[in-house]
Structures are given as structure tokens and as C-alpha cells.
Amino acid sequence: MQITLNLPEALMQHFSPERLNQEILEALAIQAYRAEKISAAQVGYILNLPSRWAVDAFLKESKVDLHYDENDLESDRQTLEQIRTKLKKP
Numbered sequence: 001m002q003i004t005l006n007l008p009e010a011l012m013q014h015f016s017p018e019r020l021n022q023e024i025l026e027a028l029a030i031q032a033y034r035a036e037k038i039s040a041a042q043v044g045y046i047l048n049l050p051s052r053w054a055v056d057a058f059l060k061e062s063k064v065d066l067h068y069d070e071n072d073l074e075s076d077r078q079t080l081e082q083i084r085t086k087l088k089k090p
Contacts, residue, residue, distance in 0.1 A: 030062050040067065 015023060029046050032038040038046070044055040059066060 026058075026062070030059075030064055033059065033067075034064060036067065 012020075026047060029038070029043050033040065033043050040052070040055050040059065043049070043059065044052065047055075047058065049055050049058060056066060
């Protein structure tokens with residue numbers, strides 16, 4: 001989708017014209033993630049980031065808190081336990 005915006009010159013002086021499209025896309029992705037409208041995986045897809053680690057680094061650099069709750073922690077704990085069990089088997 002293409003959108004046309006009229007941006008004030010006072011705002012434009014703070015942005016590089018060559019990166020403006022990317023910076024707007026990043027700002028929209030950040031805002032949508034903060035509002036829990038999209039997931040971290042969707043942020044990565046929208047911004048064409050190569051991995052979950054790159055998404056996490058981008059969000060951290062953008063000073064965005066990762067959405068990670070007790071359910072995520074429990075899921076990660078169970079995954080870690082499964083890996084440990086597999087590694088212990090001969």
C-alpha cells in the first residue's frame with residue numbers, strides 16, 4: 001500500500017531523505033509492537049530482519065521492552081529441560 005503524507009519542513013529537517021521511508025516503517029512497527037498489535041516475529045517480517053536475535057537487538061536499540069511474560073518463561077524452561085534430557089541420553 002502506498003500512502004502520501006504532507007510532512008512539515010520543521011520535522012523533515014531531522015530526517016535523512018534517503019532513509020525516510022525506512023525510518024517511518026520502523027517507527028510504525030515499533031508503535032504497533034508497543035501497542036501489542038503485532039508480534040516480534042511480525043516486526044522482523046515487516047522490517048526484513050534476518051533472525052529473532054536481530055529483532056530483539058532492533059527493539060532493544062529502539063528502547064522497546066520485549067513482550068515476555070510468565071507463560072513465555074515457562075515455555076522456555078520446558079524447552080530447556082527437554083534439551084537437557086535429550087543431551088543426557090547416550
